[in-house]
Amino acid sequence: MKIALLGYGRMGKTIEQIALQRGHEIVLKVDEHSKSYDIKVADIAIDFSIPSIAFNNITNCLNNNVPVVSGTTGWLDKYKDATELCKEKNGGFIYASNFSLGVNIFFELNEYLAKMMNNLNQYKISMEEIHHTKKLDAPSGTAITLAEGIINHTNKKNWVLDVTNKDSEIPIVAKRIADVPGTHSVEYKSEIDSIDIKHTAFTRDGFAQGAVFAAEWLFGKEGVFTMKDVLGLK
Incomplete structure (x- = not known):
């Protein structure tokens, strides 16, 4: 082509x-x-x-x-x-x-986990993404896709950048560090344990x-x- x-x-x-x-x-x-x-x-x-x-x-x-x-x-x-x-x-x-093939599999895992966690209200959802310092937008498009995947299968209404006190929102922390191609993680945390899924890209x-x-x-x-x-x- x-x-x-x-x-x-x-x-x-x-x-x-x-x-x-x-x-x-x-x-x-x-x-x-x-x-x-x-x-x-x-x-x-x-x-x-x-x-x-x-x-x-x-x-x-x-x-x-x-x-x-x-x-x-x-x-x-x-x-x-x-x-x-x-x-x-x-x-x-x-x-x-x-x-990325790996990220698209991660998207599927994220939605599957969200369905499983939907009725377990004791778990609080949060997200973090890390990219190189030249990335212009925050949060990343990948993080937004992950958040939307969770929203589609839970009672969450929207995502917000950084912290939130509202149960209806998913907080996303966006970090910018030199030479990081892309790392995304989703955490479900309760008072007794946490469940985390994470994708880390080593290169572009x-x-x-x-x-x-x-x-x-x-x-x-x-x-x-x-x-x-x-x-x-x-």
Whole structure:
């Protein structure tokens, strides 16, 4: 495939290496300083840009009949607009807060545990995420996905950044430490014990491999999909 990289930071460069190893061609490398480009030279686009330009990147792809995979977080207030445009244009679109196979398994475990803990009100739920200091949004998109998975299966109503005194809310602590690719943990704590699940990424390779795999899966398809579709987890 001819791939356009929308965002050419550390993730973009890692995706480039893996895509080339898998026999693909990188035809565009776009960052926030790029003036103009023709997205139509690409068969598919992979967007790991920044929150302020991700939506424009995605709509440009869909308006030009180029399927797009996006892993940029922090722009989801416009996610519905992107999916409606995709359907209108008969395009192909996948958004994921995290493309790692391990993280997507972790998402499933998180929801399963939430179902089991739903009626055990003695346990208080909390979350923590740690990322590198260059990550622009907090909490991470992965943490939000985890929180939403819990909300879907419990009496929790929403998540909040840092501490909360409300039983209806899930507190998320977000830490920024140099050179940490991503660590996420969920804790259920009572007065007598705690149950913790945790995912720790050692490198960015897992995210990049998943994004390239998702692009390969999406190529030639129409519709709005998630990593559950890609991995057959539905």
